[in-house]
Amino acid sequence: MPTIGTEQSAPDGGEAAGAASGRVAPPAVRELAADGVYTALGTSRRGLPAAQARAGLERYGSNELPPAGRRAVWWLLGAQFTDLFAIVLIVASGITFLAYWLEEPRDVGTLQLALAILGVVVLNAAIGFAQEYSAERTAQALGAMVPRTCRVLRGGERLELPARELVPGDVVVLEAGDAVPADCRVVEAHELAVNNAPLTGESNAVGRTADPMAAGPPLEAHNCVFMGTDVVAGSGRAVVFATGAATEFGRIYRLAAAAPRQKTPLQLQVASMARRVAGAALAIGALMFAVRLPTGESAVTLFVFALGVMVALVPEGLPATLSVSLAIGVRRMARRHALIKQLLAVEALGSTTVVCTDKTGTLTQAEMTVTQVWAGGAPHPVSGVGYEPNGEVADGAPVRELLRVAGLCCNARLVPPTGPRERRRVLGDTTEGALLVVAEKAGMNLGAEEAAAPRVTEFPFDSDRKLMTTVHRTGVGYQACVKGAPGELLARCTDREWDGRRALLTRADREAVVAAGDALASQGLRVLGIARRELDGPRPAQEEAESALTLLGLVGMLDPPRPEVTDAVAACRRAGIRVVMVTGDHPLTGEAVARRVGIVRRPDPVVVTGARLDAMDEEALDALLAESSELLLCRVSPEHKMRVVTAFQRHGEVVAVTGDGANDAPALKHADIGVAMGASGTDVAREAASMVLLDDSFASIATAVRLGRAVYQNIRKFLVYLFSHNIGELIPILAATFAGFPLVPISAVQILAIDLGSDVLPALALGAEPPEPDVMDRSPRSRHERLLSAAVVGRILFLGGIQAACVSAVFFWHIGSAGIPFDDFTEDTLAYQEAVTMVQAGIVLSQFFNALAVRSDRQSILRVGLLSNPALLAAGGFGVALMAAISYLPPLQAVFNTAPLAASDWAVLGGLGTLPLLADEARKAWLRRRAARPKGGPR
Template structure:
């Protein structure tokens, strides 16, 4: 690797030069900028590809080690320490003990003990499989989000996966980037970094490229560290530590060992399940207290009550919940929406307001300059996209304007053949932009005017930069090499730039910028903006030296002209906006663009349909106090917020939440991070967004499209509905199991209508698979025709409880009637019945089969809340049919196979018995369809509120 290569040590899987350990020579923060390259074995042109590959092979990838996981056997053992598992294990042990105490011993008691133990083992297997699958899914989904960085290799700027960085790489950093490794700055332009991940202090701190005194490297102001964010400025830096050897690596190892926290929804369900378990315990105790005075044997009565209690515990409910949420995450990923937290899946269903960006989210983020205005004359630009193919009409008068705009840009155009073979990720879709798409459009326009960006930079090299920020809305660069000294070039928002100009280039002459000319520029800007174009202005001035202050650089400027560029709306957005309107979700456009541009785009995609929407600028927001802002947001008309800063966006989000709204916010820049974190659902752009924005958000749009937000809301609503569906399904049959037992007890029948072992067979054979299939139910057709769910609405709302009682009551009445009808048809007195009587065995078989068959029809019934199940198709969920079919097949085996007959004390059923049970199940489905019809009819006769 050459004589200049540093001695590197791969300790702990990381890669840090020994010079930084503090024990071998001076620390790298003490070196002069020119000496840093030699110390780290590199050059201002970056590493050669061969050298970088050798270092990569020797020291491995620049990534943190995977979080330490417990062994698979420990995960499996952990399933048996869950509260429900402990309860069941204790119950099984007590049942085994009861079997030992019985004289004579009843094999049914032993069967019950084994069955309870089987429930524990099965639930543990399901839970273990689900957690293992969820971890693998989370890892694969996270890999879908690109983690890239810009480096110099062989003197060229390239975009590479962050994991391919090695010590000695020269990294290019800009505002919004996450620092990919520990680096020493060698060039810095107004750089500020957020070190909260390392120091806990959220305030941005300035960085410099100048050498500093020796000391702890974390305190060096000329170093930046993995895990921190660049919030302002731009820089070049040389990697001196990577992977686990970084400062963040040590913290990561501690954080990786921290236990995972359950989401509030999971905690709510777990609390509900514990309450149900307590209720089951109370019912078991009540049954025991009622049956003992009737003369039933004490041990047998205790075992029966214990079995009923265990059977009513919702053992598989938490696992079913996790499966439903995980399915929602996978479905959203297929729709280009990566959800980083399971809780966000459920929260999406209650979203009431979406604050959306314009560029890239509503539009295609493929900026194309279509018109250039200079000296009072518009010049059309042909061609689309980033390929420099097209012409500028009469380019000579606008060459200086486009030259200034190109020099005052950090983006790069990458041709289709760039790095082909060695770096295939850069050769995907023809010409592309590396950096800001707006700057990319300026570079393309300059090329169409015959300008060579590389030659212009070589002739007038950049010596200083004042990066763009959301307050100034300007970017400035200073260039040398001209015969008359240094020149500053400035580009930015026309209103901001015009206020700093005193002269204007007009038909080749430099004229004072009179009020008349200012009005002409403003009119031209408004005309371009009204066409839906994004407008930038460019200006220049001579400056005294390369270290001129920012105030000097950005004052007394000479305006060169305006550039109008078009970003076409995404074709799929209009339908998504319409769907959100139907779903009573309010859409508020929040953009930094000109009001006329914002309104033109909003009309194209359907956000604005009225003649006079409410258009508010950031300047007006500054004049409103909290009460005034609340009054503005309370008006339910169409609202566009234009020329706003990230601070404005944060304030709007807070005000909406203060009104009780559930707010989803989109963002792509570093300054959007506070609003993304504060929102109920922070949505970052995966393709064009910054690393900081993606880290702050709970959802990442892999395609940057608003349509993916609408699709995610639809799926989020369906996830919450599916959770309720399997809750209704699981708990309604508990009523059907309890009511016959209670009826028999109070009627004085000496035996039970259904045994504990039979109940466990229902839970394991009929419930688990259909419940999981209900968790995978696709969204209902009308899911986006309903208003958002109330923020504080509980899973077990009055509506859910009413449906459980309705469906469970029908099942309970049916199986109770079947049991007593069969008992009475024999003509035998209650006291003559024994467990061996064929009539009794047939009766309890019909009860079990009645619950199983009715649960099959119940699963079909709960697939929809209001829509008829026949509208979505009885066969449209094959997994549900398969699960229900398995339960019925198992019930048939219990009825007809002698070994299972002996185990469950059942008897074969006749064809007429199955026909009666099927008719009973169809009656349940018909009753539920009638209830849904009544709900739909009531909905059509109730006036709907106006869409928000």
């Protein structure tokens, strides 16, 4: 049995399926007359009796959508311990605790090591949880799309009830300004018009009728209204036929819920890096255990040694550093009107290669504006944009009558701002709002005009006539004011009035009007014709009121592009980011806006409609996306949008999608980075997105991409910083092993002190580095590019190798100068304690200079500025102060087995510590010279 409004069978057949889903299943009500609708839905003009409504609520359930899934607090906290680095450290801590209990006698140092490793895991988890929990706290938004109350007829009585109590068969009373509470069939319509933008993406007001209609797509049924849309004009009554998840809005909600959330490139890269690093750490630790096993040391002692090797390789501070660095990016973007809901979305923006953007409100101002008035064979440009009456009509006197008639033939109203940050808005059709504003710009007082010519009759706009007519009483009789599609209007005109002179409409005049309309349309303007007729009485027949008209002229209007968007699109082009417009609007309108903002520059862009997409298979779609550099997708549905996003992702693109309506939610969720509108967008779009633009502007996307790229650059900087000193920790241990020295040059507890005490703060300061000047002049990186690329690994080995050579030389020089055979050294030997202290201090000092070196890839630190990142200098100073405390304070000496260093020791270490910075400056100078060398010149 077909379901109402969709002409499709209920899933799993029969009435039970319809009842469970909140949708009844009689014959399609769109095809029935009003009386037949009441019968089919088991109700009457008086509405449902109270008892029947209660039974319906039990049968169909509440008229609300399922709540959005939220990750519980315990789940967020537990997820912090599933990171591979965390797992490795947890296992290491557990085995170390076990080793402590198995030792005879028990070594308190082993217990300290176990506790220190566990403390690292807990600290990382606490930082990560705090950042994730802050990002996850968003309101339960989907429920807000359903209005809280609505007016319903129950047993002939008009009641205001919670919308959640609506059931199929309820008769709903609708008026201008109401939100539609469920999917309903209109049974009475008095100039009723709705805005279906949340479902279709088109912001035009669409008239509703109570007349039967033939079968077709649900959203094209002009005798139905749908949950989540708004009544913008008129009034009427409608009978509910679907509630909750069974509505069209609910269908889109289910589509969005089913779309998987894509992992960002950084998530994939960090996971890959973690596997490699953890695998290398375990392998090298196991190798060191095997190498020293023949020496006869106990298995527990050897294990603790191998564990120190492993800890030296694992970047314990990386998870916390990564989380806080991303959080810094979030705060920076928030200051630029971009609210990030998921931390990893920050970096995903930086790797974006394709932006699929909608038109209305993102590229444009979502404020229809008249830009041209044509009359008497001459154009009259109009200045100013938006709904504020700032601007003027050039030579406005000849078009005052045209604008008076257009203003009278409007149902919209301009609502003044209610707060200092608000602007005027339109209650009703935005096209009519634009006509009211242009009349004000011409110096007209429409309030006075309406008082002088009160309305007595109206013939509302419908899609067949493409006209709207109002009849007004004037001082000398009655007058019909007509506006509509130029072609339809011109066919009904017999004469014209230009420059105050009335004359017959000749063939040449008609050709001039058609040419003027085509010229306006070619500019992407929406064109309306304006006419009038004198009448004998207040109640003419529609055909009489709309025939033998006097043509006054044409009006051209558009939703103007945001002024900042053109520069933002150009910045995306320079950055190698492809911008594709995806809109539900008409192709001509879409192309005109795309040209104005620079998305389209060629004379022959590829414009594809939803109907053409339906005819394409996957292979044809892939070919279209690969070959068409300038592409516009118009008249598309939510399924089309998500299909295009999926196709781009198959090509390896990192896709950002913008949207504001509920119809955009599936694509927003499926994209690598979903960008919703904060000011004009729907709650369901904001719920599905990873990022919300607080100002709705595409320019904020370009700014966010710039900041996202900076985040990735900074992540690489602190990776070089963190991993380079890991080499400085590992090489001395390996050198001591192969040299036959019985003790480690640096203990696992000292390594943890360096990783967390001396490294995390500088790494965080590196994460706060501002974007480099040329960040938007580079091409996006590939989705498959490794975080630890060959260039990054090479720099890690270069800087880490210098540190390792320096601290290894210091260690063996100090051990050798003691004049004690290797086998006689114990952990209590003063020379050994001084040597390990010098190794730890040497790594800390060299890392201070290393942090300065990695601030840029090619620029000299002198050009960047030694003092331009004071947080980095403060963090490095804290690390050196902590190292001094470990060297000189007895309680810390006991924990780390260190000894006080002499001033000469610090001088030697300071000199060696500058070597990584000096060596990297030389490397950068060589790279700059090579880049500046002319191609084909001497090598």
